[in-house]
């Protein structure tokens with residue numbers, strides 16, 4: 001199983017009490033599986049992604065990434081696991097304003113110590129695979145549309161060939177048609193790269209592309225009644 005969350009409890013301080021954001025959540029996502037998570041605002045969707053991304057440590061429960069228990073690791077091991085195994089496309093995963101699309105990917109590769117020429121070729125190849133060709137791969141973020149910037153984010157997240165791809169509201173800044181294109185791109189990537197993909201979305205129109213739709217309500221994860 002590429003991603004396994006077992007019995008996760010996550011609380012936040014809330015005055016002199018604690019607010020339970022995730023209440024015994026379990027989720028398993030296999031290679032090549034595309035799972036969408038919906039649910040009302042404040043229900044715990046972002047918290048779920050943060051725990052799966054190993055950015056937030058749960059109060060209890062286990063997080064397994066490609067079979068490795070992130071909850072049993074120290075901070076350094078967890079950072080390495082995240083870098084090597086997890087692709088993150090969050091709303092706040094901002095592109096660097098001064099870098100072209102290719103350079104955004106090269107910057108990530110640099111952290112991993114890749115050879116420059118091989119890195120540049122792979123960056124162009126990945127950008128082409130998400131539809132950025134014809135010179136667009138050499139443009140800076142402000143010269144790209146919202147959908148194209150989201151494609152750069154996705155290509156960057158794929159650079160490490162992650163086992164797990166976590167995506168937060170990928171279509172919120174896009175019109176319906178561009179949103180649909182991004183979701184179908186994510187669905188294709190999930191199959192081609194064999195990632196376990198979890199996408200949080202508000203957009204019910206995008207759910208058709210998912211293999212499974214789950215609903216978060218008050219920190220609990222369930223099959224939606226209408227599915």
Ligand SMILES: Nc1ncnc2c1ncn2[C@@H]1O[C@H](COP(=O)(O)OP(=O)(O)OP(=O)(O)O)[C@@H](O)[C@H]1O
Nearest residue numbers: 012013019021039040041042043044045046047048
């Ligand atoms: N850092 C924090 N400190 C305290 N409470 C928090 C913190 N982050 C989130 N919460 C609370 O935890 C609950 C779950 O929040 P979360 O952001 O996971 O929900 P969400 O479903 O992603 O919401 P939205 O759809 O509005 O983004 C909410 O009640 C929220 O107020």
